[in-house]
Amino acid sequence: MLHREFLRPATERMFDSRDTRYRAPFGAVAVEESIHFRVCLPRALGCYAVRLVMEPDGERAFNWGMFWCGMEGDTHEWWECDYAPQKTGLFFYRFALDTARGVRFLVKCPDGTARLSDTGGESWQITCYDAAFETPSWLWGGTMYQIFPDRFAPDGGEKKHVPADRVLRTDWGGVPHWQPDAEGKVRNNDYFGGSLRGITAHLDRLAALGISCLYLNPIFEAHSNHRYDTADYERIDPLLGEEKDLKALCREAKKHGIRVILDGVFSHTGADSRYFNRYGRYEGVGAYQSPESPYASWYTFRRYPDDYAAWWDFENLPEVKEEDPAFSEYINGENGVVRRWLRAGVAGWRLDVADELPDGFLDTLRRAAKAEKKDALVLGEVWEDASNKFSYGRRRRYLLGEQLDSVMNYPFANAIYAFLSGESPEAFFHPVGDILEHYPAPVVRVLMNPLGTHDTPRALTVLGGEPAGRRGRDWQAEARLSLAEYARGKALLKLAATLQYCLPGVPCLYYGDEAGAQGYRDPFNRGCYPWGHEDADLLAWYQTLGKLRAACPALSDGAFHRLPAPDGVVAFTRGESLLCAVNRGEEAVTVAVPAAFCEAPCKLGAGQMQNGKLHLPPLSAAVLTAE
Numbered sequence: 073m074l075h076r077e078f079l080r081p082a083t084e085r086m087f088d089s090r091d092t093r094y095r096a097p098f099g100a101v102a103v104e105e106s107i108h109f110r111v112c113l114p115r116a117l118g119c120y121a122v123r124l125v126m127e128p129d130g131e132r133a134f135n136w137g138m139f140w141c142g143m144e145g146d147t148h149e150w151w152e153c154d155y156a157p158q159k160t161g162l163f164f165y166r167f168a169l170d171t172a173r174g175v176r177f178l179v180k181c182p183d184g185t186a187r188l189s190d191t192g193g194e195s196w197q198i199t200c201y202d203a204a205f206e207t208p209s210w211l212w213g214g215t216m217y218q219i220f221p222d223r224f225a226p227d228g229g230e231k232k233h234v235p236a237d238r239v240l241r242t243d244w245g246g247v248p249h250w251q252p253d254a255e256g257k258v259r260n261n262d263y264f265g266g267s268l269r270g271i272t273a274h275l276d277r278l279a280a281l282g283i284s285c286l287y288l289n290p291i292f293e294a295h296s297n298h299r300y301d302t303a304d305y306e307r308i309d310p311l312l313g314e315e316k317d318l319k320a321l322c323r324e325a326k327k328h329g330i331r332v333i334l335d336g337v338f339s340h341t342g343a344d345s346r347y348f349n350r351y352g353r354y355e356g357v358g359a360y361q362s363p364e365s366p367y368a369s370w371y372t373f374r375r376y377p378d379d380y381a382a383w384w385d386f387e388n389l390p391e392v393k394e395e396d397p398a399f400s401e402y403i404n405g406e407n408g409v410v411r412r413w414l415r416a417g418v419a420g421w422r423l424d425v426a427d428e429l430p431d432g433f434l435d436t437l438r439r440a441a442k443a444e445k446k447d448a449l450v451l452g453e454v455w456e457d458a459s460n461k462f463s464y465g466r467r468r469r470y471l472l473g474e475q476l477d478s479v480m481n482y483p484f485a486n487a488i489y490a491f492l493s494g495e496s497p498e499a500f501f502h503p504v505g506d507i508l509e510h511y512p513a514p515v516v517r518v519l520m521n522p523l524g525t526h527d528t529p530r531a532l533t534v535l536g537g538e539p540a541g542r543r544g545r546d547w548q549a550e551a552r553l554s555l556a557e558y559a560r561g562k563a564l565l566k567l568a569a570t571l572q573y574c575l576p577g578v579p580c581l582y583y584g585d586e587a588g589a590q591g592y593r594d595p596f597n598r599g600c601y602p603w604g605h606e607d608a609d610l611l612a613w614y615q616t617l618g619k620l621r622a623a624c625p626a627l628s629d630g631a632f633h634r635l636p637a638p639d640g641v642v643a644f645t646r647g648e649s650l651l652c653a654v655n656r657g658e659e660a661v662t663v664a665v666p667a668a669f670c671e672a673p674c675k676l677g678a679g680q681m682q683n684g685k686l687h688l689p690p691l692s693a694a695v696l697t698a699e
Contacts (some may be wrong), residue, residue, distance in 0.1 A: 083148045087111045087167065087178055087186035089196050090505055100199035100459075100512040106156040107198070109138070111167055111178060111186075112148050118172035122151040125177075127195065129162040129467055138167075157200040160472040162460060164195040182502045184509065199459050199510050202473030207514040208420070208447040210331060213628030214284030215573070215621055216580035220526050221288055221312055222263050222297050223600045224583050225270030233310040235295065235353075238263055245602060248297075248595035250545045260296040264600050268308070268317040272324050279328040281586065282618020285449075285578070286325060287422055289526055290335045291318070294342055295353075298526070298598070300335075300424065301342030301389055303353075305402075305409045315416065322417030331419035333449055336410070338403055338437075339428045340383040340391045341370075348390050359390075370399045383425075394433035404433075404440040411444040420449025422520075426476065427454050427463045434475040451520055452476040457483060459510040471515050478518040483507050484575055485523050488568050489534060492656050497642050500571075501634055508576060508632060517629060519577030523568055523585065526598055530591040531568060531582070536561015540592045548592035562588070563691045566613050567654045570676065570693040571642065573617040574652040576632050586614040616676055624697060626650045637663050641688070645669075651696040653679065655688040662687050665696070672696040 087110075088094045096108045113119050127133035138153040157163055167178035167186070178186040179193030187193070226244065234240070239249070239262040249262040268291070278286070290299035293307045308315055322332050343350040347367040349358020359368045360377050370392045372381040383389040392399055403409045410421065421441065423429065429437075434452075441448040452470060454461060458479045461468045470476045483503045491500035508516065524531040529540070536557040540548055553561055565585070572579045583589075584599070588607030591597040621627050630647025637643040640657035651669045655661050663686040665672075670684045679694025680687045688694060 083112065083144055085185050086113055086188075088184055089180070089509060090184040099509050100201055101157065102203035102205070103160055103200055104156050104158060104203070105200075106154050108152065108154050110141075110150055110152040111138070112144055112150055113169065114148055116147070117169065117176070119149075119151075119169045120172075121170040123168040123170075124153055124155060125166050125168050126155065127164045128157075128159075129164065135168065157198065160200050160202055160469070162467065163198040163200060165198065166192070166195045183498065184505055197460060197510055199471065199512060201471065201512040201514075205473030205512060205514050207477040207518045208449050210419070210447060211285055211449060211518045211578055213621060213625065214578050215282045215618055216285045216287055216520060216578055217278055217281065217283040217583065218287045218522070218525060218580055219271060219289065219583045220266075220298075220598050221268070221271070221291055222266045223598055224266045225274050225601060225603070226265040227267045227269035227273065229267075229269065231265070231311055237261065237295070238311070240265065245600045245605075247549055248598060250549055250595055260298060260595070263297050263311055265311065266600075267311065268313040268321050272317075272321045275325055275328045275330065278330060280618075281581070281615055282622050283330055283581075285419070286330055286332045287520075287580065288332065288334055290337055295344045296342075300337050301340075301344065302337050303342050303345040306412070318413075319417050322419075331449075332417070333420040333422055333451070334413060334418050335424055336421040337424040338392070338394060338433070339425050340389040343388045343390055366398070369393070369396050394430050400433060400436055404436045408440065410437055410440045414441060414444040414448055419445070419447075420451065420477075422480075423450070423452045423476075426452025426470065426479070427461060427468065430464060431469065431475070434470070438475055449478070449518065450476055451478045451480070451518070454479040455482045457506060457510060471512055473512075476515075478515050478520055480525070480580075481507065481519045481521045481577060484521045484572070484577070488523065488571050491642055492535060492564050492568055494656075496639070497637070500642050504575065504632075516576050520580050521572055521575060521577045522580040522582060523572055524582045524597070525580075526582075527594070528597065529593055530589055530597050531585050532558075532561045532565050532588060533590050533592055533597075535564040535568060537590075537592075545596075548596050551592060553590055558588075562607065562610055564656070565610070567656060567691070567693050569614060569617060570652060570695065571654055573621060574627065574644075574646060574650065574695065576646075579617075579621075581614065586611050613676075620675055620695060624650050635663070635665070637661075649698045651686075651698075652693070653686055653688060654693045655690065658690045660687065660689050668698045669696050672698045
């Protein structure tokens with residue numbers, strides 16, 4: 073995916089990793105794929121030799137000679153070379169120039185261009201991935217929808233086998249419980265009654281939004297409403313339904329062109345589980361009850377039984393040793409959890425805290441999923457640039473073809489929020505450019521792009537409300553947007569969603585955002601879907617975006633080009649057929665568009681073409697499609 077729009081002459085840049093005049097192809101490459109490098113240097117530098125300095129990750133750098141290949145006018149000259157990485161991994165590079173005043177370097181600027189340095193600086197990154205790496209084509213060009221199951225839709229049926237210590241709410245839409253109990257603990261044990269059958273009943277509505285993939289937060293039996301404290305990986309939580317309800321959901325969703333993926337929480341279990349069984353709820357012998365338990369090897373006890381390793385020191389979330397043979401077999405074996413639920417009809421897994429799962433476990437999990445379904449999706453929760461992340465004391469290899477198909481792409485969300493909060497367009501384009509440059513094309517095609525999730529405040533609240541800062545839950549529980557805040561937040565959310573839906577990858581809509589849901593941090597971002605109280609205008613905007621994605625192939629794999637635009641405006645094209653422009657300012661602006669779009673219809677927003685320029689009102693977006 074190409075990032076740069078070629079409008080400036082080569083003499084204005086010595087190198088630009090996002091312009092194919094200087095580096096081709098753009099972005100990550102497959103093993104043994106040749107990369108052509110060119111630098112354009114002022115003759116005044118007195119350069120008599122140029123070297124590509126290549127540093128494979130964790131290894132010593134080496135020099136690769138470049139050749140003089142001609143002039144650019146009378147004042148600049150081109151040097152070039154070809155290099156093909158021979159193994160998967162990261163490669164970092166810069167350029168060394170032998171000049172009349174000694175060795176100088178070309179090093180990276182935030183936008184991918186180069187600057188001269190006498191001492192060094194940041195290098196550019198090449199990600200080299202397995203040439204056989206493929207990702208599920210059923211998600212290309214699609215749209216995801218994330219559901220927190222307890223809060224989306226009830227089904228009105230009788231709930232059976234529900235543990236007596238759960239608080240069943242009858243006030244759909246009420247504020248989730250957040251106060252500590254008499255023991256000073258927040259139990260997260262209030263339930264509003266959303267279910268799998270409730271989701272199935274609303275598939276028509278989801279299809280009307282253009283949804284092609286449902287991502288469900290955990291659905292397995294657990295003793296909190298978020299269900300990240302798994303109690304039984306083999307049983308659907310009784311409040312959500314039964315295994316037959318999941319199978320029915322997957323079957324009916326597929327008729328609507330929708331696949332279902334589940335949340336896999338494999339870094340820890342609940343203390344209140346059949347595996348650990350700290351409170352004796354289950355009949356079997358858990359690891360807490362006896363070192364002879366069949367699950368004892370899963371956990372690390374520092375002093376038995378009360379001192380054990382726990383996720384982020386939450387004692388109700390004992391950590392598992394993922395590469396323990398018994399645990400790995402239980403999760404990844406032929407009849408393990410991963411393959412069992414794929415066999416039941418789900419299309420893939422989103423892996424909770426994937427950056428806390430060891431490489432060996434991720435390798436095994438991917439093999440298990442792909443053995444069961446070749447096109448199973450394996451997607452991980454990683455908050456940063458996943459191509460170069462360090463965890464477990466080493467560089468991780470999530471995106472090289474042996475582990476994840478994709479990740480939750482928070483950097484795009486952060487870029488959108490930064491731009492809409494008043495930062496320069498560069499605050500948007502720089503991080504977007506880095507991700508597109510670093511991630512393999514197979515990953516980008518299925519990149520999960522959220523604006524909000526169960527772990528972040530609601531998008532409408534972020535854009536329209538007062539920052540929560542360090543305010544506590546008592547303030548957050550009462551906070552609601554004023555009419556003026558709501559109106560501005562809604563206008564900005566339309567702009568944010570337009571960018572989200574037009575960027576490379578797959579937008580993921582968090583349930584209720586399309587209806588005007590509000591809420592600060594957990595648990596207020598996990599409120600009930602506002603059935604009967606939806607913002608019809610906002611809902612229509614999202615429906616139009618969904619139809620646009622379904623009708624425009626460029627949003628599946630079209631190259632990304634930045635367009636020049638006034639300050640306060642972000643504009644780009646996807647392929648040759650879609651143009652997106654967003655004006656976050658309070659004044660109307662005009663944007664020059666490529667010739668192919670001069671007669672293009674505006675498919676979304678209030679933009680109008682006049683004399684070959686796009687006119688954008690204040691706080692507006694426009695999407696043009698060239699037929």
